[in-house]
Amino acid sequence: MVANSERLPSDRPVRLALIGLGGAAQLIHLPILEQMGSIDLVGLADEDRYKLSRVTEKYGVPGHVDIENLIRKTNPDVVMICTPTITHLPLALSALEGGAHVIVEKPVTRNLSETKRLQEAARDRSRSVFVAMNQRFRQDVSVLRNFVTADELGKIWRIRSGWLKRFGGWDRSPWLDKKTISGGGVLMDLGIQLLDVILWALDYPDIRRVSAWSHHENLNREVEDTFSSAVELGNGTLVHLDCSWGLLAEHNVAYTHVEGTKATASLNPLVLHKTVQDELVTVTPVKSAAPRDLYNASFEAQMHHFVASLRGEKKDISTIDEAVRVMELIDLMYQSANSGREIVLDH
Numbered sequence: 001m002v003a004n005s006e007r008l009p010s011d012r013p014v015r016l017a018l019i020g021l022g023g024a025a026q027l028i029h030l031p032i033l034e035q036m037g038s039i040d041l042v043g044l045a046d047e048d049r050y051k052l053s054r055v056t057e058k059y060g061v062p063g064h065v066d067i068e069n070l071i072r073k074t075n076p077d078v079v080m081i082c083t084p085t086i087t088h089l090p091l092a093l094s095a096l097e098g099g100a101h102v103i104v105e106k107p108v109t110r111n112l113s114e115t116k117r118l119q120e121a122a123r124d125r126s127r128s129v130f131v132a133m134n135q136r137f138r139q140d141v142s143v144l145r146n147f148v149t150a151d152e153l154g155k156i157w158r159i160r161s162g163w164l165k166r167f168g169g170w171d172r173s174p175w176l177d178k179k180t181i182s183g184g185g186v187l188m189d190l191g192i193q194l195l196d197v198i199l200w201a202l203d204y205p206d207i208r209r210v211s212a213w214s215h216h217e218n219l220n221r222e223v224e225d226t227f228s229s230a231v232e233l234g235n236g237t238l239v240h241l242d243c244s245w246g247l248l249a250e251h252n253v254a255y256t257h258v259e260g261t262k263a264t265a266s267l268n269p270l271v272l273h274k275t276v277q278d279e280l281v282t283v284t285p286v287k288s289a290a291p292r293d294l295y296n297a298s299f300e301a302q303m304h305h306f307v308a309s310l311r312g313e314k315k316d317i318s319t320i321d322e323a324v325r326v327m328e329l330i331d332l333m334y335q336s337a338n339s340g341r342e343i344v345l346d347h
Contacts, residue, residue, distance in 0.1 A: 007312035013040035017076035020083035043074035071098035110183030129320035140270035153260030162242035185223030206234030212336040218246025
């Protein structure tokens with residue numbers, strides 16, 4: 001949370017300008033924003049003039065190529081950034097300079113240094129910066145975190161989490177393969193989302209040691225297509241992470257298994273197991289929706305939460321301060337993978 005951040009009034013819609021009209025904006029964010037009575041979409045921006053013209057006509061919203069012009073003419077309360085990662089920092093700084101709060105797509109920036117620069121700028125301007133980590137806003141993830149924070153699972157001793165996309169089974173933006181643009185490969189695309197949920201659920205414990213391995217062989221790209229890591233946290237939890245863009249299988253694989261001294265919990269689907277009178281029983285409190293439904297609903301829940309946070313109606317989550325904690329671990333993981341050695345921290 002940004003100290004002394006100005007909260008927005010609740011008696012009018014939040015004025016929002018969106019920058020970047022790629023697939024995420026057109027297929028996910030704009031249809032949601034258009035239906036939200038709490039949002040007044042005041043402007044759109046993209047350097048592709050044809051795309052900008054087509055989308056602004058569809059939504060009846062003014063379009064701008066120049067970002068400073070967008071901010072000056074629309075006077076937004078918040079700027080949402082849906083552009084390649086290399087542009088996140090300069091665009092967010094421009095929005096903060098113009099007096100706006102910021103919502104930025106994941107990953108927040110290309111590296112820890114850039115994230116800390118954005119954190120400092122938000123503090124200097126007394127503005128909020130939220131990171132669109134939609135996985136947090138899935139119903140099953142929220143329930144799982146509640147299990148953890150309510151001590152339903154006891155002491156968490158191990159978490160195993162993975163997101164493996166099958167080889168050739170999906171399309172991704174070409175810029176994701178360019179480290180100077182994306183900051184990294186599959187770890188920055190998929191792994192960071194898993195780590196964000198894990199660290200958030202555990203309330204950001206210190207990091208004791210990190211061992212990591214990366215591979216480029218499946219896709220032969222500039223950035224890693226497969227990444228594995230083992231992390232020991234200061235609270236005693238061991239985290240195993242696996243992510244890949246090149247799984248040689250028929251279907252994608254996504255899983256999270258949380259093992260505690262009282263119970264275990266899993267995602268995809270959500271299941272909670274406990275021992276009751278020495279018998280293992282399933283005590284899942286709600287039936288989890290299908291993964292696709294959970295995924296789609298998470299984006300809408302995310303935007304409603306961010307608006308409520310900006311108005312002071314809900315607690316800030318997925319903030320720039322939290323993003324720094326995640327990027328600190330990402331930085332250590334890359335250090336370990338690139339050096340071929342374990343990173344041990346002294347606290």
